[in-house]
Amino acid sequence: MAAYRRLRFHRRPGGPSQVCGRAYNFIMTQEAQELLQKALALPDNERAELAGTLISSLDATVDPDVEAAWQQEVARRLHEVQSGKVGTISWEEVQQKGRTLLNGK
Numbered sequence: 529m530a531a532y533r534r535l536r537f538h539r540r541p542g543g544p545s546q547v548c549g550r551a552y553n554f555i556m557t558q559e560a561q562e563l564l565q566k567a568l569a570l571p572d573n574e575r576a577e578l579a580g581t582l583i584s585s586l587d588a589t590v591d592p593d594v595e596a597a598w599q600q601e602v603a604r605r606l607h608e609v610q611s612g613k614v615g616t617i618s619w620e621e622v623q624q625k626g627r628t629l630l631n632g633k
Contacts, residue, residue: 556564567578608614 567575570578605614609616
C-alpha cells in the first residue's frame with residue numbers, strides 16, 4: 529500500500545509554490561510529492577506547459593460545440609481589443625487586483 533502524505537501549498541511572492549503548512553490541501557503519494565518538487569523547480573514557462581498538459585490529460589474528451597464556442601469567444605475578445613472597444617491591463621495590475629480581492633482590501 530502506498531504511503532500518502534497530506535500536503536499544503538503556498539506561493540511565495542515572486543517565487544514558485546512551496547510545500548508548507550497552509551493554503552491548498554492535497555493527499556499524494558511519496559512519488560507524486562517528489563515529482564511535484566521537481567516540477568516546482570522548473571522555470572515558469574516549463575511549469576506552465578507541464579500544468580496545461582496535466583490538466584488537459586484529465587479530460588481527453590473534446591466537445592466540438594464547446595470548442596467552437598470558445599473559438600468564437602476568443603475571436604470576439606480579440607476583435608474588441610483590436611478595435612479599441614476594450615483595453616488591456618498589465619500583468620502586475622492583474623496580480624494586484626487579485627491580491628486585493630483575495631485579501632478583502
